[in-house]
Amino acid sequence: MTPTYYLVLSAALFTIGAVGVLIRRNAIVVFMCVELMLNAVNLSLVTFSRTTGTLDGQIMAFFVMVVAAAEVVIGLAIIMSIYRTRRSASVDDANLLKY
Amino acid sequence: MEELHLPPIDYAAIAPLLLVFGAGCVGVLVEAFVPRAWRYRVQVPLLLAGLVAALIALISVADKRVSTAGGALAIDGPALFLQGGLVALGIVSVLLIAERRVERGGAFVAQASVVAGTDSDRRQSSQPGATEVYPLTAFALGGMMLFCAANDLVTMFVALEVFSLPLYLLCALARRRRLLSQEASVKYFLLGAFSSAFFLYGVALLYGFAGTMSFTGLREAAAEAGSEDTLLFLGIAMLSVGLLFKAAMVPFHVWTPDVYQGAPTPVTGMMAACTKLAAFGGILRVFTVGFADINLDWEPILIAVAIATMLVGAVMAVTQTDIKRLLAYSSIANAGYVFTGVLALSEEGVAGTMFYLVAYGFTVLAAFAVVTLVRDADGEATHLSRWAGLGRRSPLFAGLFTVLMLAFAGIPLTSGFTSKFAVFSAALGADQVTLVIVGLISSAVLAFPYLRVVVLMYLSEPAEDTPTVSLPGVFTSLALVIGLVATIGLGVVPGPVLELAEQASSFIG
Numbered sequence: 001m002t003p004t005y006y007l008v009l010s011a012a013l014f015t016i017g018a019v020g021v022l023i024r025r026n027a028i029v030v031f032m033c034v035e036l037m038l039n040a041v042n043l044s045l046v047t048f049s050r051t052t053g054t055l056d057g058q059i060m061a062f063f064v065m066v067v068a069a070a071e072v073v074i075g076l077a078i079i080m081s082i083y084r085t086r087r088s089a090s091v092d093d094a095n096l097l098k099y
Numbered sequence: 100m101e102e103l104h105l106p107p108i109d110y111a112a113i114a115p116l117l118l119v120f121g122a123g124c125v126g127v128l129v130e131a132f133v134p135r136a137w138r139y140r141v142q143v144p145l146l147l148a149g150l151v152a153a154l155i156a157l158i159s160v161a162d163k164r165v166s167t168a169g170g171a172l173a174i175d176g177p178a179l180f181l182q183g184g185l186v187a188l189g190i191v192s193v194l195l196i197a198e199r200r201v202e203r204g205g206a207f208v209a210q211a212s213v214v215a216g217t218d219s220d221r222r223q224s225s226q227p228g229a230t231e232v233y234p235l236t237a238f239a240l241g242g243m244m245l246f247c248a249a250n251d252l253v254t255m256f257v258a259l260e261v262f263s264l265p266l267y268l269l270c271a272l273a274r275r276r277r278l279l280s281q282e283a284s285v286k287y288f289l290l291g292a293f294s295s296a297f298f299l300y301g302v303a304l305l306y307g308f309a310g311t312m313s314f315t316g317l318r319e320a321a322a323e324a325g326s327e328d329t330l331l332f333l334g335i336a337m338l339s340v341g342l343l344f345k346a347a348m349v350p351f352h353v354w355t356p357d358v359y360q361g362a363p364t365p366v367t368g369m370m371a372a373c374t375k376l377a378a379f380g381g382i383l384r385v386f387t388v389g390f391a392d393i394n395l396d397w398e399p400i401l402i403a404v405a406i407a408t409m410l411v412g413a414v415m416a417v418t419q420t421d422i423k424r425l426l427a428y429s430s431i432a433n434a435g436y437v438f439t440g441v442l443a444l445s446e447e448g449v450a451g452t453m454f455y456l457v458a459y460g461f462t463v464l465a466a467f468a469v470v471t472l473v474r475d476a477d478g479e480a481t482h483l484s485r486w487a488g489l490g491r492r493s494p495l496f497a498g499l500f501t502v503l504m505l506a507f508a509g510i511p512l513t514s515g516f517t518s519k520f521a522v523f524s525a526a527l528g529a530d531q532v533t534l535v536i537v538g539l540i541s542s543a544v545l546a547f548p549y550l551r552v553v554v555l556m557y558l559s560e561p562a563e564d565t566p567t568v569s570l571p572g573v574f575t576s577l578a579l580v581i582g583l584v585a586t587i588g589l590g591v592v593p594g595p596v597l598e599l600a601e602q603a604s605s606f607i608g
Contacts, residue, residue, distance in 0.1 A: 027289065034296055046481055047307075060312065063256065069259065078267060096361075
């Protein structure tokens with residue numbers, strides 16, 4: 001097993017997620033990109049758990065999954081409420097607050 | 100197969116945390132089983148009782164210095180002091196959140212799921228506000244207390260999310276201007292989740308570097324590292340992004356004015372006072388316990404961040420026309436001042452930072468309490484032009500707000516002066532002369548928008564449509580009195596609290 005491959009894959013996924021957050025317009029897609037970032041981190045955590053020979057990383061991965069699930073609930077609730085009012089989930093349409 | 104042993108837990112030391120989380124859990128049950136008409140009368144005393152009990156528990160364990168729950172929690176001086184500050188500020192925030200006299204039914208919407216602007220939304224405008232806000236507040240405060248005591252990265256990440264998630268929801272629950280409120284919430288949520296992903300990647304990299312998540316282990320590993328260890332420095336950078344976002348430091352501050360403006364004002368007050376305190380509690384622990392030995396490697400970048408924060412916050416505050424946005428930019432600049440205390444990396448700096456956070460919290464809560472009172476037919480009148488002539492209409496509240504503005508500007512005999520003095524003298528003690536000079540310049544710039552509000556209130560003629568200042572109910576009056584007494588008290592006799600902060604300024608671990 002070469003841990004470097006897993007770390008590079010994780011970094012690539014994290015970057016794809018980060019770029020997605022920055023360039024996508026739909027709030028749901030933006031949110032999915034954040035989830036991609038969190039799961040990319042999970043891959044890193046588990047790989048590091050293997051390279052360092054400790055269990056902390058695997059435990060942390062479980063915590064991350066739970067937190068990500070809680071975040072999905074809250075995120076979708078907020079995005080739904082704004083979608084039902086505006087009939088659009090585009091982050092560009094939410095532009096009342098500025099300067 | 101090795102047998103698993105549960106780590107011993109010092110229940111007395113974590114009693115304050117358990118009490119606040121317990122109040123939140125009981126609050127959820129109240130939401131489920133108590134009839135709607137009774138919920139408000141049960142929830143408010145429940146949450147206040149939980150917070151007061153937590154405060155008493157904190158005082159009774161004030162001398163404890165232990166690391167418990169297998170090293171996950173460090174109940175040491177700074178943790179206890181900051182938790183005490185959080186509970187005290189939390190009580191004042193809850194008073195503001197619970198106010199229902201100023202606006203009939205309170206500042207929160209009855210049912211957030213009803214589509215804004217529809218008939219059913221208009222029908223619910225006279226109904227009493229949602230009582231879910233009390234358990235949400237309890238969980239947010241509990242998470243912040245946990246964040247200040249977290250002694251490893253796992254606990255810190257979980258605490259970060261536990262206090263952030265309820266805040267995202269609280270932002271969306273304003274009764275009036277619901278579109279603004281929802282927009283603030285969605286912005287806060289997306290950016291907050293983005294920043295916590297960075298925080299988490301930082302955690303992963305630091306774990307990969309040290310093979311442990313505890314700050315003590317990280318410090319030991321970092322002391323042996325070379326100056327070219329990518330995992331370590333990338334990890335610190337990513338971790339800082341998440342922490343600086345929560346503390347609203349430049350360049351991660353962009354969400355602050357929007358969210359502060361759109362969120363219901365009592366929630367804004369809580370974010371400005373409690374969230375800021377908790378974020379700096381975490382920052383203090385990460386940089387003082389975890390990475391103080393390798394400070395030469397990261398300090399220059401964070402000094403630049405502090406300077407940018409102080410300058411951008413102050414300059415942008417000058418151009419604002421909305422009082423909530425003005426206070427938001429002022430809170431950004433204040434985060435810069437607090438950070439100078441952190442960068443001193445000394446016990447004096449820790450004490451000054453903690454004192455600043457508590458003193459600033461009381462003042463900013465009182466300021467937002469006044470903002471909730473200045474109203475016209477559409478709710479709060481937050482545009483500064485509407486405040487013109489308010490000094491003639493209601494001299495008492497204008498006078499009160501003037502005292503608070505002077506405290507923000509750092510006039511002697513107010514807490515603003517003593518707290519700035521505490522952090523800047525600590526920074527000078529650590530030879531951070533540049534930071535102090537920039538801090539003084541920024542304070543001078545920032546005095547202008549504060550004094551402009553004062554001048555606007557007194558020297559302009561009141562117009563026909565100048566909003567009235569509502570008579571505060573018992574809760575808001577109490578919050579205002581506490582905030583004002585703390586602002587002046589910590590300015591005139593800062594000794595006892597400052598001494599307490601100094602005694603509590605050393606971390607364990």
